Amino acid sequence: MNKDLTMEQGYVRKPKFYGVGVGPGDSRLLTLRAVEVLQECQVIAIPRSKMERESIAWEIAKPHCPEGAKILELEMPMTSDQGVLQAAWEKAAKAVMGEINQGNSVAFLTLGDPSFYSTYTYLLNILKENLDPEQIETVPGITAMSAAAARVNLPLAIGDEPLLVIPGTGSLAEYRKFPNLVLMKASRNLDEILKVVHKGEVEGILATRVGQERENIRFLNKNEELEKVDYLTLVLLKHKS
Template sequence: MTGKLYGIGLGPGDPELMTLKAARLIAGAKVIAYPRLAGGTSFARSIAADHIAPGTREIVMDIPMTVDRAPAQAAYDAGALAIRTELDAGHDVVVLCEGDPFFYGSFMYLYARLRSDYPVEVVPGVSSAMSCAAVAGLPLAARNEVVTILPAPELARRLSGGNPTQTLPPSDTIVVMKLGRHFAAVRAAIEVAGLTDKAVYIERASTPDEQVMPLSKAPEKAPYFSMILIVKGADPWL
């Protein structure tokens, strides 16, 4: 009998936004695995820290944040190999993933490598988009409104095409994620589209460092864990 692989969504940062199921599985885990920025700390582990029992074995995957995907792929290959060893020994492995495992989540890279050989269970988590909407007090969609989620790197790629007026989709609500080094380009595209007055900047939602403000008042630089919500829809009751 092999072990079972669990992909655990931890939510956007506030430990109290973890599901009861996630907390239970983490507390009972003998082996956990999680990514961290190479040379840094793990945001995922920090969310789950209070539920990790003493003596739990930890598989740490150092993931380099580079444009070249090869180093990150190699890190996930190594992580999958270490997890495979535990699963083959009959040990369940709980993989920690901030947000939701299947919504831009790191777990999906391990899932692709291991799902064919082992039983897998995915535990959904509160996504950053939902958390940002909550702290900003902005309903994302009502009735038949359309929501588009757009990673900032993709928006920057569209901008490189030379027509900033055609980079934003014609949705009622636009969620721009993963700002980081693309923030200036994203901000410029929103301004060209005439949507700055409808845009809200949210940084590190649900954590002690949370910031929420109109995009027009946002700082010049933004971290990776930041987002812009553009809500064009009217009052949902109208």
């Protein structure tokens, strides 16, 4: 692998930091640019929570990475404690800068799209203070919601319809007549989601681990009862109007 500090067309290319969207699960759903970047980078940075046995983003990207690429594991704890999170992002940024200062370009893997509810943004905000703008590139990826809609051959939205994405917990009462809802992190808001589904006014799709080995995608019926679902689950709700 060539280091980016080599002379190229008469000027020195600085090493770069890339946020690479690897899509939701299927290794064929990466963009050509994502594959190009993975093949060129000397270091592949993998965000990992302590609880995770395997990194899903790495499993997706692995077939596209050259053998011998250095793997940099960055611990990203699953907590809402801002102090713990900030410390983890700063530690991760330091590790990335350590590689860049040695002339290595770093690809940070993100499930789905890096600009869509990803820890990449927090890391990027710190790195922006240390890098020149031309040293940063965000490579978009296919979001889990796009992949889920595609798997059931339904549009997320059409014509003049709005689309609302709700990323957390809380009451959905005021949104239940909205034409198109995407409920991210659905495992944390199942009771509220079921209240909407039970009214029978929506077409609901529950999508777990889209594109991955344990993929489970199904339509939710009016009498649906769900006790627990995987963290990697989203729900699409379309109002029947």
